[in-house]
Structure formats: structure tokens, C-alpha cells
Amino acid sequence: MNLDVLLEKINRLEFHQSLLLKMIVDSEDHFYRMIIEKSLTEQDLKQFYQSCDELTVALEEQKAEGFVNFEPLFQKFKAALHPNLIAEEVVHACLRQQLYRPLMLEFRKFI
Structure with missing residues (x-):
């Protein structure tokens, strides 16, 4: 398979992916x-x-120890995010999908 055919297939897959997302x-x-x-x-x-x-x-350990401010955890979360992701969008998307709910509920306070 030559490079042009491969690139054409990749472009087609990306196009189909965009349609599926819609x-x-x-x-x-x-x-x-x-x-x-x-x-x-x-x-x-x-x-x-x-x-x-x-x-x-x-978060669970800190809550058990009586911590009430979890902003340092949120800062670690932001630092660990992939560069293409925005913390606010991730938190909202995770909450809507019910992923890491207790964690994201705490992080929502800092956005």
C-alpha cells in the first residue's frame, strides 16, 4: 500500500469520525x-x-483527616491533564457522564 492510499484512508476515517460525533x-x-x-x-x-x-x-484520605480545602488536589489535576484538555470542560463532562463524581464535585468548586 503506498503512502497516498494510506493518507486517503486516514482522511476518510477522520471525516467519518467527525460525522459520527455529529x-x-x-x-x-x-x-x-x-x-x-x-x-x-x-x-x-x-x-x-x-x-x-x-x-x-x-481526596478520601484528606477528608478522613479533616481537610476542607482541596484546591491543591485540583491544581495537581490541572497539571496532570493532557495539554489538549481544559480542566473546566473535563470536570463538567465527567460530572455529566458520572465519572469520578465525588472528585469532580469537589473540583467544580474551583472552576
Whole structure:
């Protein structure tokens, strides 16, 4: 397969992906849609999940210790985000999709 054919197939896939995104406007998977729109990889998503898992544990520990201000955790969250993602959009999308709800409810206070 030559390079021109491969590039044509990639362009067609990107076009079809954009059409599919338009078709699923009513979907409740807001976060997943954002991942696709921002062209993140599977590895990027795994890193996001790992970061949120770690932050969730830290949040639970801090709550158990009586902490009430979780802005430092939010700053870690922002620093760990992929450069294509905006914290405010991620928090809202995760809340709408019910992902990491306790964590995102705390982070919503800082946006």
C-alpha cells in the first residue's frame, strides 16, 4: 500500500469520525466524546484514569483527616491533564457522564 492510499484512508476515517460525533449529540457519554474530539490516545486516557484514581484516594484520605480545602488536589489535576484538555470542560463532562463524581464535585468548586 503506498503512502497516498494510506493518507486517503486516514482522511476518510477522520471525516467519518467527525460525522459520527455529529450523530451522537444526544449521547450521555460527554467525556468520551471530548476524548475523541481532542484526539487523545488510549494511553492518554489511561493516564487520565490513573491520575483520577490517585487523586480520589488522596481526596478520601484528606477528608478522613479533616481537610476542607482541596484546591491543591485540583491544581495537581490541572497539571496532570493532557495539554489538549481544559480542566473546566473535563470536570463538567465527567460530572455529566458520572465519572469520578465525588472528585469532580469537589473540583467544580474551583472552576
